[in-house]
Ligand SMILES: O=c1ccn([C@@H]2O[C@H](COP(=O)(O)OP(=O)(O)O[C@H]3O[C@H](CO)[C@@H](O)[C@H](O)[C@H]3O)[C@@H](O)[C@H]2O)c(=O)[nH]1
C-alpha cells in the first residue's frame with residue numbers, strides 16, 4: 001500500500017486533499033490501482049473532537065465488490081445447508097460408520113467456515129498520515145519509544161541479521177533522544193555483547209550517513225544489496241564518495257563481526273595462559289565475562305549464568321549536536337548533520353537450572369522491567385533479531401493511531417504491522433509470504449476489535465502491557481495507584497515507582513539516567529530468575545507464559561480487557577525479516593503455531609470464557625484462531641477415503657456418488673470464488689492465494705493433526721509440548737541463495753503427508769485401471785473415474801510438498817510428473833492384470 005501521507009507531502013507540501021484525489025481516482029503512478037479501485041473513504045475528513053485534523057484515514061471496501069462478496073457468502077451458506085439436508089435424506093452408503101464420520105466432518109467444516117467468514121464481513125483499512133503527525137507533533141512533542149529485540153544464539157540466528165536489525169533501529173527517523181534500543185541475548189554470549197560495542201562504533205558513521213543522504217532502508221546489508229538507489233538526500237554531489245567510503249567501512253565492520261569468535265577465543269587463550277588453570281572467556285578489559293563461556297563452567301554456561309545489563313550507549317543530549325566538516329581522518333562532511341545516536345543497551349537475564357525461563361516471553365518481560373528504569377518510554381516496539389526496520393518512518397506510523405483521540409486512540413493497546421520477508425524463493429513454495437493472512441485476515445480483524453498480536457513488528461502502549469485497563473474503565477494513573485503493586489509486579493520499588501510516569505503518555509523520555517551503584521544493583525534484581533516468583537508476570541502482566549506461542553495470547557489478554565488494536569501498513573513495508581524456506585523448518589514453525597493455538601483454547605485464555613468486553617465477532621475470531629487445527633483431522637481422514645477402493649470394487653461413502661461429488665465440487669468451488677473476491681480487496685496475487693490453499697493442505701495432512709495429537713496427549717499426561725527455535729536461513733555463505741529449499745531433513749512429521757500422496761496416486765491408478773477394465777459406461781468404471789477429480793485435486797494441493805521431499809530433484813518438476821505418470825500406469829496395469837486373473 002502506498003504511503004499516502006508521504007506522497008501527499010511530496011506533491012503538495014502536506015496538502016492531504018491531493019492525496020485523496022489521487023486515491024479516489026486511482027490514477028497516480030505512485031498509488032497502486034487496488035487502492036482507488038476497491039477502497040473508499042469511510043468517513044468525511046472531519047476534524048477530531050479536539051479540533052485537530054485526523055492522523056489517519058479510514059477506508060472501507062467499495063459497494064460493487066462488498067455486496068457481491070457478502071451475497072456469495074450467503075449463497076454458500078444456503079448451498080451448504082442444502083448439501084447437509086440432502087445427505088441426511090439420503091442415508092445410502094456402503095459403511096454407516098464412515099458415513100457418520102464424514103457427515104460430522106462436513107458439519108464441522110461448514111461451521112468453522114461460517115465462523116471464519118462472519119469475521120470477514122467488514123474489512124477496514126487505515127492509513128497513517130505522517131504529514132499530519134508532523135504538523136501536529138513536532139519532534140519535540142513525540143512521545144518516547146523503547147525498542148526491544150530478542151536473540152538467542154549468534155550462530156542459529158546469524159549475528160549479521162542481529163547487527164543489521166540494531167543498526168536499522170539506531171538510524172530510524174525518530175527524534176534521537178526520544179527512543180532507546182534494547183537487545184536481549186538469551187544465550188548470554190560475549191560475542192553478542194562485543195558485536196553491540198562494534199555496532200555502537202560503526203553507528204557513528206552509519207547513522208549520520210543515513211541522515212545526510214536520506215538512505216533507505218537503513219539496515220546496511222539490505223541497503224548495499226539493492227541494485228538501484230534513487231537519491232533522496234540534499235547533497236547529491238557528495239553522495240558517491242560518501243557511499244563508497246561507508247560501504248568500505250561496512251565491509252570492514254562485517255569482517256570484525258565475523259572474526260569476533262576467533263578474536264575472543266585468542267584473547268581468552270592468552271589470559272588463560274597467564275592465569276594457568278583457568279578456562280574462562282575474557283572481556284577486552286581483562287575481566288571475566290559474567291555470561292556463558294566458550295568452555296562451559298559453573299555459573300558460566302547456557303541456562304546458568306548471572307544477569308547482565310550493559311548500557312553501551314547512554315542517552316544522548318536533548319539538543320542536536322552537529323558533526324565535523326570533512327578532514328583527513330574523516331573524509332565525510334557531517335557538519336550539517338546531527339550525529340547523536342540513540343541509547344543502546346545489552347541485556348542478558350539471569351539463568352538458573354530448575355527455572356522455567358519461558359523463552360521469548362520471559363526475555364521480553366525482563367526487558368520491560370529493565371527499560372522502565374533506564375528510559376521508561378510510554379510506547380514499546382518489539383521485533384525479532386531476524387527482522388529489521390525497512391522504512392525509516394516506521395516508528396512514526398503507529399503513533400498516528402496511538403495519538404489520534406478520535407476513534408479511541410487512547411483505547412489502542414497495540415499497533416500491528418504485517419510481516420514481510422526477504423529471500424523467499426520467487427514462487428514462494430511454502431507460502432512464507434502468507435499474504436492471505438497478513439493482508440486478508442488482518443484487514444478483516446481490523447474492522448472488528450483489531451488484529452491479533454503477531455510477535456514482531458508491533459508497537460505497544462506500555463501501560464497495556466502492565467495489565468492496566470483501557471481509559472474507558474478509569475484513568476491509567478488512578479488504576480495504577482489502586483493496584484497491589486508489590487504482589488503484582490514484584491518487590492522493586494524503583495520499578496513500581498516508574499509505573500506512574502509511564503502512565504503519563506505524553507511525557508517525553510526521561511533525561512539521561514545516571515547509572516550509579518544503586519541503579520546497577522536494582523537492574524540486577526530486576527533480571528533475576530526469582531524476581532517474578534509469586535507475582536502476576538506472565539499471566540496478567542507482561543508477555544504471557546506457559547504456552548508455545550506467546551504472541552496471540554498476549555494480544556488476547558488486552559482485547560479481553562476491552563483494549564483495541566490497529567493494523568497498519570505502509571509502503572515501503574515498515575519491517576522485514578527472514579522466513580524458513582526449508583520444508584521441515586517451515587512445518588515445525590506451523591507446528592509450534594498450531595500447537596500454541598490449541599494450548600490457548602485449553603488455557604485460562606479460552607475465547608468462549610472471556611468476559612463481555614470482547615467484541616462478539618472478535619470472540620468468534622479468537623475461537624477460530626485457537627481451534628483451526630481441529631478441522632484438519634477430518635481433512636486428513638477424507639484424504640484416506642480412496643483406500644476403500646483398494647479393498648473392494650464397489651465402495652461409496654455416499655450414494656448416489658455422482659450427486660455427492662457434484663455437491664462437493666459446488667461448495668468447494670464457491671469457497672474459491674469467494675476467495676477470488678477476497679483477493680481483490682486484500683490486494684493479493686493469484687499466486688499468493690494458490691500457495692495459501694496448497695500450504696494449508698500440506699499442514700492439514702500432517703502438522704495440524706499432529707498438533708491435535710500433542711494437545712490430546714498434553715491433556716492426558718499434563719506434559720507440555722517442547723517447541724524448538726525456528727532455524728534461520730544460513731545460506732548467506734553458500735553459493736545458492738535458496739539452497740535451503742532443496743535440502744530435505746527427514747523427520748516423522750513428513751510421513752503422514754507422504755502417505756496421503758501415495759494413497760491418492762494409487763487411487764488415480766486404480767481408477768484408470770477400472771476404466772480400462774470395465775469401460776466408462778459401466779458404473780464400476782465410471783464412478784471411480786469421477787472420483788479422481790477429488791484425488792487429483794488433493795495432488796495439486798500437495799504439489800509443493802512433493803517438490804519439497806524430492807530435494808535437489810525438485811529443481812526439475814518434469815521428473816515429478818514423469819514419476820507420477822509411471823506410478824499411475826504401474827498401479828493401473830497391476831489392477832488390470834489382477835482383474836484378468
Ligand atoms: O528462549 C528464547 C527463544 C526465542 N527467543 C526469540 O524469539 C524470537 C522468535 O523465535 P523464532 O524461533 O525465530 O520464531 P519464529 O517462528 O520465526 O517467530 C514467529 O513466531 C513467534 C511465536 O511462535 C513469535 O514470537 C515471533 O515474533 C514470530 O516472528 C527470536 O527473536 C528469538 O531470538 C528468545 O528470545 N528466547
Ligand SMILES: [Mn+2]
Nearest residue numbers: 384386578726
Ligand atoms: Mn523468526
